[in-house]
Amino acid sequence: MKPSPLISLHGGHSGEFCRHAKDRLEEIIQTYIKKGFKAVGITEHMPPVSDLFLYPDEIEQGLTARDLYRQFARYIREVNRLKSVYKSDIRIYTGFETETCSGYIPHVKRLIHEFKPDYIVGSVHHVDDICFDYSREEYDKAVQHCGSHEDLYLRYFDLQYDMIKALKPFVIGHFDLIRIHDEIYKQRLLFPSIQEKILRNLFLIKKLGLVMDYNLRPLSRGEKEPYLTPALLRTIKELGIPVVPGDDSHGKEQVGSHVARTIQTLETLGFDTHWPDPGDIPLN
Numbered sequence: 001m002k003p004s005p006l007i008s009l010h011g012g013h014s015g016e017f018c019r020h021a022k023d024r025l026e027e028i029i030q031t032y033i034k035k036g037f038k039a040v041g042i043t044e045h046m047p048p049v050s051d052l053f054l055y056p057d058e059i060e061q062g063l064t065a066r067d068l069y070r071q072f073a074r075y076i077r078e079v080n081r082l083k084s085v086y087k088s089d090i091r092i093y094t095g096f097e098t099e100t101c102s103g104y105i106p107h108v109k110r111l112i113h114e115f116k117p118d119y120i121v122g123s124v125h126h127v128d129d130i131c132f133d134y135s136r137e138e139y140d141k142a143v144q145h146c147g148s149h150e151d152l153y154l155r156y157f158d159l160q161y162d163m164i165k166a167l168k169p170f171v172i173g174h175f176d177l178i179r180i181h182d183e184i185y186k187q188r189l190l191f192p193s194i195q196e197k198i199l200r201n202l203f204l205i206k207k208l209g210l211v212m213d214y215n216l217r218p219l220s221r222g223e224k225e226p227y228l229t230p231a232l233l234r235t236i237k238e239l240g241i242p243v244v245p246g247d248d249s250h251g252k253e254q255v256g257s258h259v260a261r262t263i264q265t266l267e268t269l270g271f272d273t274h275w276p277d278p279g280d281i282p283l284n
């Protein structure tokens with residue numbers, strides 16, 4: 001049997017366009033080609049809605065939302081250029097990854113309208129404007145803000161639901177990211193109140209024909225499980241929602257990490273590895 005083609009639909013962050021990544025985007029693309037990838041979605045972080053939502057490292061460097069918007073415009077131009085330069089070697093999709101800070105819905109819609117990406121990755125990194133995945137400290141702040149870990153999870157999955165409904169992103173980024181700094185996430189994800197929200201979100205994803213990011217970044221950090229912990233993966237399989245690897249690479253060293261092995265796992269579990277085509281879903 002022919003092996004399934006190597007793919008990543010979430011990743012390719014580069015030092016050229018993201019302060020917490022490394023290397024030039026062109027080197028990153030060349031690395032994907034060298035590693036035998038047939039298709040890759042480049043999904044840089046979107047520029048912030050306003051200066052209120054700059055990350056600490058951006059503030060330190062004196063950047064404004066306006067600067068990041070201009071940088072984003074350069075990013076889109078560069079992906080589109082590389083797409084045609086390397087078109088005989090690899091299929092490149094132009095994408096970006098969302099944030100869900102206050103005011104994000106019209107902002108993301110404007111970006112889609114202006115830059116016409118092939119698709120977007122719908123991710124939630126903030127709960128009520130607190131960036132819970134930035135550090136342990138910020139995570140604890142978010143727990144306090146919501147009242148408890150359980151309430152934080154519930155809030156996260158509600159925000160995710162609203163985001164999916166409003167934006168219909170072709171790829172749902174790291175669905176269970178909210179577990180990032182929680183040691184007992186496996187139990188917590190099974191709480192009935194949380195399960196109810198998870199299932200509600202998965203039914204919506206299924207209904208809209210969207211795709212789940214099997215996010216391998218935790219493996220690159222030395223953790224055991226990708227985002228989509230095995231219990232979730234089983235539910236998603238039962239619902240028949242497509243799952244596609246995303247290396248979430250932030251530099252050429254991480255390009256394609258763990259993807260081949262992960263595709264084998266998906267095959268063993270009975271997932272379809274005829275990857276869905278982002279062109280099949282119209283952007284709103």
Ligand SMILES: [Zn+2]
Binds near residue numbers: 013018020045250
């Ligand atoms: Zn990043």
Ligand SMILES: [Zn+2]
Binds near residue numbers: 097123125173
């Ligand atoms: Zn992300």
